[in-house]
Amino acid sequence: MxxxxxxxxxxxxxxxxxxxxxxxxxxxxxxxxxxxxxxxxxxxxxxxxxxxxxxxxxxxxxxxxxxxxxxxxxxxxxxxxxxxxxxxxxxxxxxxxxxxxxxxxxxGNFHLRDPGRPAVFVATGTGIAPAVSFARTYPDLELYLLHGVRLRQDLCFAECFAPARYHPCISRETVPGLFHGRVTDRFPALSFPDDADFFLCGANDMIVAMTAFLKERGIADARISGEAYYWWR
Ligand SMILES: Cc1cc2nc3c(=O)[nH]c(=O)nc-3n(C[C@H](O)[C@H](O)[C@H](O)COP(=O)(O)OP(=O)(O)OC[C@H]3O[C@@H](n4cnc5c(N)ncnc54)[C@H](O)[C@@H]3O)c2cc1C
Missing domain, CATH: 2.40.30.10 (Translation factors)
Structure with missing residues (x-):
């Protein structure tokens, strides 16, 4: 090798x-x-x-x-x-x-703007990596996470996030007690603090769909950051 x-x-x-x-x-x-x-x-x-x-x-x-x-x-x-x-x-x-x-x-420029403001992180797969770094760097940050994975086994680093702010989404298997579907299916039913910044990371199609949702909710461009890792599902 x-x-x-x-x-x-x-x-x-x-x-x-x-x-x-x-x-x-x-x-x-x-x-x-x-x-x-x-x-x-x-x-x-x-x-x-x-x-x-x-x-x-x-x-x-x-x-x-x-x-x-x-x-x-x-x-x-x-x-x-x-x-x-x-x-x-x-x-x-x-x-x-x-x-x-x-x-x-x-x-990079995918940075936390103000650790004193809430941050809502939406990730697919390994796109959770920056959220883990945010949590490790700022343990008191009010950090919300929607993590989309295909299988339950791919949920990782849950311990870095407060249970009430952690929203795992599993798209390819049904697990009792956990949301079945994509982050874009889960997001519309959730609400977040008015002053939150939004961070979108992972699959490009998720970032495009989430940006549209956020704009519909009236979130200003300046409060939305995206980092695309890959361009396929
Ligand atoms: C700013 C930035 C940060 C990134 N950070 C991370 C990170 O922290 N962790 C991480 O895992 N990746 C991250 N990536 C993606 C990473 O850079 C590589 O593209 C990825 O690891 C695949 O590399 P590879 O050379 O093995 O595959 P490649 O040779 O690049 O790809 C081979 C083939 O596999 C396909 N492919 C690649 N990845 C996947 C996938 N996940 N699922 C299905 N098909 C795939 C490609 O479309 C291609 O056809 C990041 C990308 C960017 C732009």
């Missing part, structure tokens, strides 16, 4: 001074095909919601991943789904403790 490491050289470092290589600290399969990867944090600061670009073993295989750890955590963590015929995620899944991982960053 190829590893995602490339040796440093001086010209590369001058061209891109923010390139890092860190040892993997832990790799966990949270559910079939859903992984949490933890690696050493270099001396950089980031804002919750930022992503890093992880290098693949070949050109064209680099992909962005949101940092799921908190701003003050001593390590970096990402959450990813293995795409068996994908370019990078099979390489990530082959990493073991002590293996090197190369990345650059941090980048």
């Amino acid at each position: 190829p590893k995602t490491v490339k040796a440093f050289n001086l010209s590369e470092m001058i061209e891109n001074p923010s390139r890092f290589t860190s040892p993997v600290l832990d790799q966990r399969e949270l559910a079939a095909g859903l992984f949490e990867l933890t690696f050493d944090r270099p001396a950089f600061s980031f804002r919750t919601g930022d992503e890093i670009q992880i290098y693949g073993s070949e050109p064209g295989q680099d992909r962005p991943y949101t940092i799921a750890s908190g701003e003050k955590d001593p390590y970096l963590q990402i959450l990813y789904r293995l795409i068996p015929d994908g370019a990078l995620t099979p390489q990530l899944a082959g990493l073991r403790e002590g293996d090197p991982i190369s990345f650059t960053g941090p980048f």
Whole structure:
């Protein structure tokens, strides 16, 4: 299995001074095909919601991943789904403790605007990663989460969210006591504080549909942020 490491050289470092290589600290399969990867944090600061670009073993295989750890955590963590015929995620899944991982960053503008205001987060799949970082960075944040997954096994990090503000939605199996359907089916029946900011992350079609719902409710564009991870269902 190829590893995602490339040796440093001086010209590369001058061209891109923010390139890092860190040892993997832990790799966990949270559910079939859903992984949490933890690696050493270099001396950089980031804002919750930022992503890093992880290098693949070949050109064209680099992909962005949101940092799921908190701003003050001593390590970096990402959450990813293995795409068996994908370019990078099979390489990530082959990493073991002590293996090197190369990345650059941090980048992004999917930031919490004001931790003193409520935040409503709507995520599909691994799009929950920035919400986890928000919760870890600001434990007192009034954070609401609608998390859409296909199967119950894919619900993760529930412990980061207050039960009364946590709304899991499962689309491909019926689980007693849990909502059956997509986040877009669940959202219309819920109400949120008037001064909340909205964060939409994951599948692009969900972001488009949710943006339309929010506009119908009169939410200003400036209070809606979207981060599309993928463009398919
Ligand atoms: C700003 C940003 C942040 C991101 N953060 C995360 C993150 O935190 N966690 C995360 O898991 N992903 C994240 N992504 C997506 C990630 O960058 C990769 O696209 C994803 O991991 C697939 O990479 P791959 O190289 O294995 O597959 P690719 O080689 O890119 O894809 C191979 C094929 O699989 C399809 N495919 C890819 N992903 C899926 C999927 N989930 N379901 C079904 N088919 C798929 C593609 O359409 C393509 O046809 C983010 C994307 C963006 C733009």
